[in-house]
Amino acid sequence: MIRFHNTLGGRTEDFVPMEPGRVRLYACGPTVYDFPHIGNWRANVFEDLLKRFLIYRGFQVVHVQNITDVDDKTIKGARARGLSLDDYTRPYIEAFFAERDALNIRPADHYPRATGHIPEMVGIVKALLDKGFAYRKDGSIYFAIDRFPAYGRLSRVNLEDRRPGSRGDADEYEKESVHDFALWKAPKADEPVWETEIGPGRPGWHIECSAMSAKYLGPSFDIHCGGVDNIFPHHENEIAQSEAANGVKFVNYWLHCHHLVVDGQKMAKSKGNFYRLADILARGYDPLDVRVLLLSTHYRKMLNFTFEALDQAVTARRRIGDFLGELGAVPAGAAGDAAVGPLVEAARAGFVAGLEDDLNIAEALAALFTLIKSVNPLLVEGRVSRAGADVLAAFVEEADAVLGFKPSPTHKASGRIDARSEVMGTAEVLKAEDQARIDERQRARAAKDFARSDAIRRELLERGIILEDTKDGVRWKRVAPQKP
RNA sequence: GGCGCGGUACCCAAGUGGCUAAGGGAGAGGUCUGCAAAACCUCUAUCCGUCGGUUCGAGUCCGACCCGCGCCUCCA
Structure with a gap:
């Protein structure tokens, strides 16, 4: 029996999917205002492990990951560079997919984008207005959390105990209660605007996940993942919106990945300990080595x-x-x-x-x-x-x-070693010039010209090929190129 | 202030009531080898942040304390 620690309830529970043999999984994806950093990748690698293990145990997994391509930061970034939202986010989306592949993360079945699902979001907001969970104020629409008694169950907080963050109210909109959150934001100068049946404006941060998860997985599904920092307010708000609108339990299992820190400190550009995957690869590491590191600590x-x-x-x-x-x-x-x-x-x-x-x-x-x-x-x-x-x-x-x-395993280079790498699906071939150097080294060794032999071995190491002499012949394996 | 996480060997990291405290890395000695690498053999925590307590028995449960860290509406 598979057991997961469920943030909702704070206990480890037996995992029973809603439909036998089929798991519906939603993972919070990137906000594409910048290139992803290794902390983002930790969460994605954890979700990949989860998904791969479920598949390994015979489940069919339907995996959805959103791409947040409209929010405060993407709008601000696009405006600063004088680009359309689409042109601004495109390179970050492409980088996300490229690095995902480098880390051998299996692609999700759907990557819905917020900008492509405005009608679905409007539908939920409309339902919330109709059911009295939402109200209009100065052109914006807010969720009234005091009308949703279960609010706070996921993060287990009493809002009375909660002290507003030092940044205060970043929304710059008027709300009935400080804890209410925006479903739909009124039009502002220099911001994209969608003309919809609930009025002009743009979506709030949380509504996209409620809308897109419902569209691709249904109003009720098995697992929702994300980083611990999403527990409050993002996931708490998703639950409130989705359950208030749909009248059914939103998600059965909430799995949250803890943060990655660097040298014991939170990553921050100002501390100089901020790494993106490319920064690490530039030092000669294999992306799969990064995957091992990200995977090897419990999520x-x-x-x-x-x-x-x-x-x-x-x-x-x-x-x-x-x-x-x-x-x-x-x-x-x-x-x-x-x-x-x-x-x-x-x-x-x-x-x-x-x-x-x-x-x-x-x-x-x-x-x-x-x-x-x-x-x-x-x-x-x-x-x-x-x-x-x-x-x-x-x-x-x-x-x-x-x-x-x-x-990749070690391979036969010469001699009697019977390399069976093909069987393991990792067949790799040496370039002819490298093979020629290995043959030359074998001749030098036979002639006891060890200075020549060792020089060739060093030369190949600098090209990322380790040579090992065994009693059955020479073999080689691929590594990151070594500096001389 | 509220909520939560963690402190196990030189480093990383399992174990959460009971035989000799997993595993990886690093280090020391040895085998093999032209040398190296890989692999193998041997060794490296009488002890699990501290102090009390419960128990026949505790990293493992309870209490207090110390230390480090995260979140509290940007954040994976």
Whole structure:
């Protein structure tokens, strides 16, 4: 049984989808006023793990992620550059998708944009007006939270105890109560305006998620994710709007990802500890190493991003690739007496049990590494059969359907090593010139010209190729290019 | 002030009442090797922020305290 910690109720609960075998998932997506940073990616990687695990356990997942392309910040940014909203947000949307792919995050089924769903939002606002949950004031429309008694259940706050933030009321609109929030904002100079049946204006921040989730998932669905900072007010307001308008429970399970900090501090441009994915890749890291780091801390724990931790992720991930390489090197006819079946079964059990327990990734990874640790000695002794190696490689593949960060294995370069990387779906070929250098090095080694041999090895390392000499021949693996 | 999270080895990080406290990284010694790398073997927390308490038994439950952090209408 899969269990998730539900923010609504604050307890870990058995997960039972509304429809057997089918999960409807909504994740709060980017506000495209800037390029995403690694904190955004942490939340997306967590959602990807959740989704992949549900799929791995046999669920069909319908995944929707919104793109907020109209709000205070996008409007302000577009105006500052003299661009249309569309032209302003386009590069950020493109960057979001490109980095998503680099991090091996599986695409959602729908990426609805706020600007493309104004009629749906208007429909909800209209329903809220008709039912008396909303009121008009100076051309804007507000949600009256005192007419929705369940308000505050998600974030568990009493509004009386709540102290207004230091920034005060940023809305600059008049409301009946300070806690009421805008559903629809009156037209202002230099702001985009939509002419609608509830009047001219533009949507408030929260209404898009209520409108778009209902359109693609229905008024009631299984899981809603986001960062902890969205719990209040964003998700609280979504619940109020959706449930008041539709009269049914909005979401059964709320899963929130904790923040990422850098060197123990909140990321801020002014502190110089603000990183985007591109900043990290520019230092020579593989995006999948970043994925390992973002994934390897439990999603409800604060993740402290440091380059030391990233380096540890690089090495840990490489160990998996080396293991795949060792499995690939087991000769075609190898017999071997080791019973790997029970080892794989134990690893699978631990892997699944960990993830079923509110996505306990540490336990799941430990199961995988424990398998590697117990099989490597058997490989050294030549006790793993070719068939056994295939079973082991298939399990790594299976786990990677959830983890999504499998490194490329080591490959045969020359000699008798039987590289089976094709079997693992990670076939890679060396450029002819690199292969020629390896052959040249082999000749130098045979002639005991070790100075020449070592020079060539260093040269290839600078191009991101590690060479390893084994008694069965030379093998290579791909790494980030090393500075000389 | 309100709500919430966390403090487990040199670093990261599981474990939440009971055999010898997972796993990864780093380090030390050894095997293999021309050297290196990988892999293997051995070692690296009598102790889980502090102090009390409950219990036959506690990182694991209770209380107090100390420290770090997040949110409280921009924020994943």
